[in-house]
Structures are given as C-alpha cells and as structure tokens.
Amino acid sequence: MLETLTRGFKGARERLAGVRALSEDNVDEALRDVRTSLLEADVDFQVVKDFLARVKERALGEKVETRVKDASGQVHKVTPGQHFIAVCEEELTALMGPVDPDLASADGTTSIMLLGLQGVGKTTIAAKLARHLKKQGRRPLLVAADIYRPAAADQLEQLGQSIDVRVHRGAEGEQPPDICARAKELARDGGYDAIIYDTAGRLAVDDDLMVELEAIERVTSPANKLLVCDALMGRDAVNVAGAFAERIDLSGLVMTKIDGDSRGGAALAVKAVTGVPIKFLGTGETVDRLEEFRPEGLASRILGMGDIVGLVKDFEEVVDTQQAEEDAERILKGQFTMEDLLTQLKTIQKMGPLKEVMGKLPMFGDMADQVDEREMIKVEAMIQSMTKGERRDPEVIDKSRAQRIAGGSGRNPREVLDLVGRFRQMRQMMSQLGGGGAGGLLSKIPGMGNLAGAGMPGGFDPSMMMDGGGSRQMRRANQAKLRKQSKNKRKNARASRKKGRKK
Numbered sequence: 001m002l003e004t005l006t007r008g009f010k011g012a013r014e015r016l017a018g019v020r021a022l023s024e025d026n027v028d029e030a031l032r033d034v035r036t037s038l039l040e041a042d043v044d045f046q047v048v049k050d051f052l053a054r055v056k057e058r059a060l061g062e063k064v065e066t067r068v069k070d071a072s073g074q075v076h077k078v079t080p081g082q083h084f085i086a087v088c089e090e091e092l093t094a095l096m097g098p099v100d101p102d103l104a105s106a107d108g109t110t111s112i113m114l115l116g117l118q119g120v121g122k123t124t125i126a127a128k129l130a131r132h133l134k135k136q137g138r139r140p141l142l143v144a145a146d147i148y149r150p151a152a153a154d155q156l157e158q159l160g161q162s163i164d165v166r167v168h169r170g171a172e173g174e175q176p177p178d179i180c181a182r183a184k185e186l187a188r189d190g191g192y193d194a195i196i197y198d199t200a201g202r203l204a205v206d207d208d209l210m211v212e213l214e215a216i217e218r219v220t221s222p223a224n225k226l227l228v229c230d231a232l233m234g235r236d237a238v239n240v241a242g243a244f245a246e247r248i249d250l251s252g253l254v255m256t257k258i259d260g261d262s263r264g265g266a267a268l269a270v271k272a273v274t275g276v277p278i279k280f281l282g283t284g285e286t287v288d289r290l291e292e293f294r295p296e297g298l299a300s301r302i303l304g305m306g307d308i309v310g311l312v313k314d315f316e317e318v319v320d321t322q323q324a325e326e327d328a329e330r331i332l333k334g335q336f337t338m339e340d341l342l343t344q345l346k347t348i349q350k351m352g353p354l355k356e357v358m359g360k361l362p363m364f365g366d367m368a369d370q371v372d373e374r375e376m377i378k379v380e381a382m383i384q385s386m387t388k389g390e391r392r393d394p395e396v397i398d399k400s401r402a403q404r405i406a407g408g409s410g411r412n413p414r415e416v417l418d419l420v421g422r423f424r425q426m427r428q429m430m431s432q433l434g435g436g437g438a439g440g441l442l443s444k445i446p447g448m449g450n451l452a453g454a455g456m457p458g459g460f461d462p463s464m465m466m467d468g469g470g471s472r473q474m475r476r477a478n479q480a481k482l483r484k485q486s487k488n489k490r491k492n493a494r495a496s497r498k499k500g501r502k503k
C-alpha cells in the first residue's frame with residue numbers, strides 16, 4: 001500500500017541527509033525523486049506540478065529553525081533534511097484535507113447513499129459502514145437498491161447477517177427509487193437511526209445510471225452522498241469523481257482497495273481536482289477493514305513516518321483497553337511471559353496485515369516491505385507447543401524440551417532456543433524500561449508504548465522476536481540505547497546517593 005509514493009520521499013530524505021543547508025540545487029534534486037514517484041503512483045499531473053512548486057518555495061523561502069522545543073520543553077535539533085520533510089508533510093496534508101470524517105445526520109437519522117462504478121466495493125463499504133455505525137451505538141438498516149445484478153441483494157444480505165444488521169430488499173420488479181422510498185419509511189417506523197442505500201454500479205458513467213441515482217436522491221434526500229472509488233482506478237478516479245460531482249452533490253468519497261495497489265495516488269489528488277474530500281478508506285475485503293480518513297495520518301505514512309493515531313485506533317478496536325493496561329503494568333515489572341507474547345502476536349494479527357501495522361509504526365515504516373508474516377506464524381506455533389509452565393518460565397527450556405517443542409511445531413530445536421534467547425532479551429528490556437516510567441500515546445499497548453518513553457517513538461519492533469529482516473540493525477540500536485540508558489540511570493543514582501551523603 002502506497003509503496004510507490006513512499007519510495008520517492010524516502011529517496012529525497014536520503015539525498016538531503018547530509019546537507020548543511022537547503023539550496024536550489026539539492027532541493028531540485030530531492031524533488032526529482034518525489035516527482036517521479038508521484039507520477040508513477042498515478043497522481044494527477046497538474047497536482048504534482050503545483051505540489052512540487054509549493055514545497056520548493058517553502059523549503060527555500062522559510063528560515064529553518066535549527067532548534068525546536070517539543071511539548072515537554074525538550075529541545076531538538078532540526079536538520080535541513082528534516083525541515084524539507086516537514087514541509088512535505090504539511091503540504092501533503094493540506095492537499096488531502098481538511099476532512100470532516102463525521103457522517104452528517106438529519107432529524108437524528110444518519111442516511112448514506114453509496115454510488116460508484118461497477119465492482120469498486122460499494123456493497124462491501126455499505127456493510128463496513130453499517131458495522132462502523134453499529135459500533136457507535138446506532139441501529140442501521142441496509143438497503144439493497146441494486147436490482148440489475150442477480151446476486152447483488154443476496155450478497156448484501158449475507159454481509160448484513162455477518163454483522164447482525166437487517167437488510168431491506170425490494171419485491172419482484174420493484175424499481176430502485178421505490179425500494180429506497182419504502183426502506184426510508186421502514187426505517188422511520190422501525191426505530192432505525194441510520195440507513196445505508198447500496199446502489200447499482202455500471203461499467204461507465206452512463207446517463208441511465210445518473211437518472212436513476214438522481215431519482216433515488218430525490219426520494220431519500222440522504223444527508224451523505226458518498227462516491228466509492230477504488231485505488232486501482234488510478235487517475236481515472238479523479239475523472240469519475242468529476243463526472244459524478246456534476247450530477248450529484250457529493251459529500252465525500254470512499255477510497256477502497258488501498259491494500260491492493262502500491263500506487264494509490266488518486267487518494268492524493270482527488271480532493272485537489274474535484275473538491276470532494278475522502279472520508280473513508282477501505283483497506284481489505286473483510287468488514288472490519290475500514291478507516292476514517294485522516295490526511296495527516298496518511299501523509300505521515302506516505303513519508304515513512306508511521307501513523308501513531310491510526311495505530312492506536314486500530315489497537316483500541318481489537319483490544320480490551322483495561323486488560324491491556326493491567327498487562328502492561330505486570331510486564332513492566334518484569335513478569336513478561338510467553339503467554340503475553342502470544343497475546344501480543346494475536347493482537348497484532350487482529351490489527352491487520354503485519355506490513356500495514358509496521359507501516360504505521362514510526363521508524364519502521366521503511367521496513368514494512370521486509371517483514372514476513374510467516375515468521376510470526378512460526379513463533380506462534382512454537383509457543384503453542386510449549387507447556388503452560390514453559391510459557392510462564394521459558395528458562396526451563398533445555399535441549400531436550402526444545403527438541404519436543406520443535407517436534408510439535410514442525411521447527412527445529414535451534415529455532416526454539418533462539419526464540420527463548422530473544423524472549424530473554426525482550427523481558428530484560430521490558431523490566432529495565434518499567435523502572436524508567438513510560439509515557440506517550442503508545443504506552444497503552446503492552447510492550448509497545450513502554451518503549452516510547454525511552455525516547456524511541458513507538459519503539460516496539462514485532463520482528464524482534466523473529467529471525468532475519470531489517471530488524472537486526474534496529475535491535476542492535478535498541479540494545480545500545482538501552483545500555484546507555486541504564487548506564488545513565490546508574491550514574492544518576494550514584495550522583496543522588498552522593499548528594500544525600502553530603503547533606
């Protein structure tokens with residue numbers, strides 16, 4: 001997802017890594033990388049041109065503050081390269097935003113009409129939005145207004161069943177506007193406070209489709225008219241959005257299949273070209289793969305800087321927060337077990353494909369390409385072959401136990417002992433950090449945020465527990481940092497003891 005875009009900004013960042021000041025020459029060179037990747041990612045040509053011009057003007061025109069204070073009053077050095085990336089981040093965010101992700105309501109009812117070309121994911125999004133609203137305590141009704149594709153209503157019905165949401169479908173021969181009008185009455189009388197109309201798609205923007213959509217719009221007057229486009233449409237998404245916007249006053253856009261395409265440039269350009277903001281992203285086939293669109297989150301991910309807010313949102317979606325906090329507290333006391341590790345691996349899996357989760361972790365975004373989901377499954381299999389006692393205290397695992405565990409999980413004994421070794425390091429790290437007091441957003445996540453306080457933003461690396469990949473370097477850096485930290489801690493403790501004696 002979005003790898004093409006990320007590549008260009010990464011190239012630019014590397015080019016500017018050592019420079020002492022931004023100049024016309026080095027900025028131009030960095031922007032060349034950005035330009036290539038934006039165009040490759042299918043971003044509209046004019047949008048690219050304007051974007052580059054703005055970034056260049058600001059990068060060269062603004063005085064670079066070499067030191068900034070963060071919220072806690074700590075002073076950080078800013079390099080010219082960082083300044084450049086910060087400008088890119090702001091401009092990317094401005095390009096895609098501002099967005100109000102809330103769905104509008106009228107008379108207490110949230111009504112949504114979904115429209116778009118064939119196969120872009122309207123029916124899937126209908127179910128995802130119904131689930132989303134249900135989670136917010138609403139009572140949604142889904143309406144199957146596609147009478148042209150024989151299986152369309154069945155598909156929606158099945159999805160509805162899976163999320164326990166009622167689906168209204170028309171009688172034989174009933175026309176879509178009539179179906180929708182009836183559904184609206186049904187919603188009113190049946191105490192539904194949200195209604196989602198799933199309309200039919202067409203191969204191209206044709207007049208029949210538009211006339212039907214206008215009729216549905218007239219009878220339902222939905223508070224939200226969302227155009228669904230998929231990332232695979234590339235530059236076409238912009239044209240299609242323009243064509244629909246001419247006939248229907250769109251309130252927003254949903255970009256689906258973001259997971260299925262490495263370019264995704266349409267997501268960047270569509271607001272600039274059509275004025276219609278993206279409200280949601282569809283990031284997978286299942287009903288839980290829906291994200292509210294946050295331009296700053298996407299901009300940050302594109303720049304390879306992760307998206308902490310998005311990550312925490314994903315996390316909250318899949319985890320019992322209170323339990324997580326209790327676990328975190330225990331883990332920080334050094335009582336970290338293989339059982340905890342298993343829970344964490346499962347949590348991460350629930351949050352989505354590992355690549356995506358990594359993409360949202362600051363500093364690890366670049367490595368998202370290298371992670372291998374299979375490693376996680378291997379680790380899981382090994383832990384599952386351990387006895388309860390072994391999971392609680394993996395130190396008891398000797399050669400012969402390793403042999404047994406390896407046999408049970410289809411691995412070899414060396415891999416089992418490796419896992420135990422890496423686990424030991426991790427446990428040590430956790431307890432060292434526990435003493436230092438953690439903070440920040442991610443501190444809610446067991447084993448994740450607790451490293452955040454150590455000056456490593458979101459410093460949990462799931463691949464720490466796995467072999468290979470780009471994580472070794474990270475691991476070493478982590479360990480060096482920790483050594484330095486505990487050295488400082490000891491030093492401070494000595495100093496304060498000394499002070500105490502003097503008094």
Ligand SMILES: Nc1nc2c(ncn2[C@@H]2O[C@H](COP(=O)(O)OP(=O)(O)OP(=O)(O)O)[C@@H](O)[C@H]2O)c(=O)[nH]1
Binds near residue numbers: 257259
């Ligand atoms: N990978 C991925 N696949 C998706 C996503 N959203 C939908 N799909 C898949 O895309 C295909 C079409 O989705 P539908 O929801 O049926 O699309 P539609 O717009 O309702 O199609 P029509 O009603 O025929 O116009 C299905 O196979 C979905 O599973 C997504 O975000 N990611």
Ligand SMILES: [Mg+2]
Binds near residue numbers: 122124198199200
């Ligand atoms: Mg459909």
